[in-house]
Amino acid sequence: MSEPATRQAGAVTKKLMFFAGDVHPELAEAVATRLGTQVTPQTAHSFANGERFVRFGRSVRGCDAFVLHAPAPPLNTWLMDQLIMLDALKRASAKRITAVLPFYPYSRQDKKHRGREPISARLVADLLTTAGADRIITIDLHTPQTEGFFGGPVDHLRAxxxxxxxxxxxxxxxxxxxxxxxxxxxxxxxxxxxxxxxxxxxxxxxxxxxxxxxxxxxxxxxxxxxxxxxxxxxxxxxxxxxxxxxxxxxxxxxxxxxxxxxxxxxxxxxxxxxxxxxxxxxxxxxxxxxxxxxxxxxxxxxSVAPLLADAIHEVFTDGSVTSLFSRPASGG
The missing domain is CATH 3.40.50.2020 (Rossmann fold)
Structure with missing residues (x-):
């Protein structure tokens, strides 16, 4: 699959922009290549005390933004990195923001087993919403009920x-x-x-x-x-x-x-x-x-790059993500 990252919808031109954190560049490049686009340039660094900073190198106003991040160790650092990227896109007037999390962090903490315990999977969903995510794409949640923690659409892909x-x-x-x-x-x-x-x-x-x-x-x-x-x-x-x-x-x-x-x-x-x-x-x-x-x-x-790219394409073109489950897996 390789199509232009823009499409005409009536009188409105939709623009797909793809973003990725620094933690999993191989997956990001594979997804971008299959989409026929590029990872949007950005400046990212950590301050001396560990605070993260991100700035995108191109205008994102009115775009359909997809933000891929894989929260590998140190998980909390990379989760915060994605939240900052979502916030930057929201404040820069991206039209729709989709958080792409191949692995959903804290997914094992989806309920209370005993008193005085957190439900951290719900907390992550709330953080993503607050940061600016309108939609989530993820793969094989620990429990499917976690989809209900997020107030917007969740595309739960199956590997x-x-x-x-x-x-x-x-x-x-x-x-x-x-x-x-x-x-x-x-x-x-x-x-x-x-x-x-x-x-x-x-x-x-x-x-x-x-x-x-x-x-x-x-x-x-x-x-x-x-x-x-x-x-x-x-x-x-x-x-x-x-x-x-x-x-x-x-x-x-x-x-x-x-x-x-x-x-x-x-x-x-x-x-x-x-x-x-x-x-x-x-x-x-x-x-x-x-x-x-x-x-x-x-x-x-x-590789799940074909699966992620196909899902992003379906979301961007207002297609059916469900259709991905009724045809043979492709690519990689």
Missing amino acids: QPLLAADLLRHHQDREIAIVAPDSARVRLAETWSVLLGSRPIAFIQRRAALDPAYPAPAQLIGDVAGRLCVIVDDMIDTGTTTAGATRLLLDAGASDVVAVATHGVLSGDAPARLAASGIREVTVTDSLPITEAQRFPQLRVR
């Missing part, structure tokens, strides 16, 4: 079709079982089962027990003997759950184990933990930047 097609290309002839790492991910496992042609599902009780620090045993529900087990989740952070699940599945007779997740957070010792777990491969997307220190032999990365 599972892209990842499922990739998995089938490599393991089409294998006997596959989909594994949810806990009961909360059974619904996700059901989605994967459909995408892969009604494969059987297993799930693990007592997710916390997959951490060696917890002595209580985890329990596997479902038959995985002789099958390629596909652990599915929305993100892999420390890798503790995935590594523990891999050991449990191999002990239960699985022929091989792979893990698939949209967001490769891969914090701390996660790469080493996963590399030593006995897992065959781990596939994530580039919704977050993957540094050299985070890479390990079993890691595979798929």
Whole structure:
């Protein structure tokens, strides 16, 4: 897809402008190339005390602005960076502002488990609104209900079709079982089962027990003997759950184990933990930047740039983002 970044709508000419923070330039350039545009030049720096500053190098008055930011570590710094960019666009009279967050920060804090706790995912939505976002584009929220925290439209994109097609290309002839790492991910496992042609599902009780620090045993529900087990989740952070699940599945007779997740957070010792777990491969997307220190032999990365670019194009042209879910994943 490559079209001019302007289009005529009656007597009104719409102008698309694409903006991106400094944290994930590879994804930004890939999205811009597919859109047939460029990342708008900007000046950005930090003051000595850590405060961020952003100024755009071109007029943004009346534009349809799309602001891509991937809140990688340090997450709070980059989240603030995006808020500042949204505020600058609002004050410079951009007509419509869409925050593009491939990974939605604080998405795991979407409800109160006990008293006196925050609902930080709602706070992020409020901050985006206050800063000037009229719309959000994001991929695979931790829980779909998070969409309701934002008062405007939310385009919740799905990376599972892209990842499922990739998995089938490599393991089409294998006997596959989909594994949810806990009961909360059974619904996700059901989605994967459909995408892969009604494969059987297993799930693990007592997710916390997959951490060696917890002595209580985890329990596997479902038959995985002789099958390629596909652990599915929305993100892999420390890798503790995935590594523990891999050991449990191999002990239960699985022929091989792979893990698939949209967001490769891969914090701390996660790469080493996963590399030593006995897992065959781990596939994530580039919704977050993957540094050299985070890479390990079993890691595979798929790009979500085509998905994001197609969604931006549909929003800009007043098309249907939903239509993206009814046709095969393209590109990358």
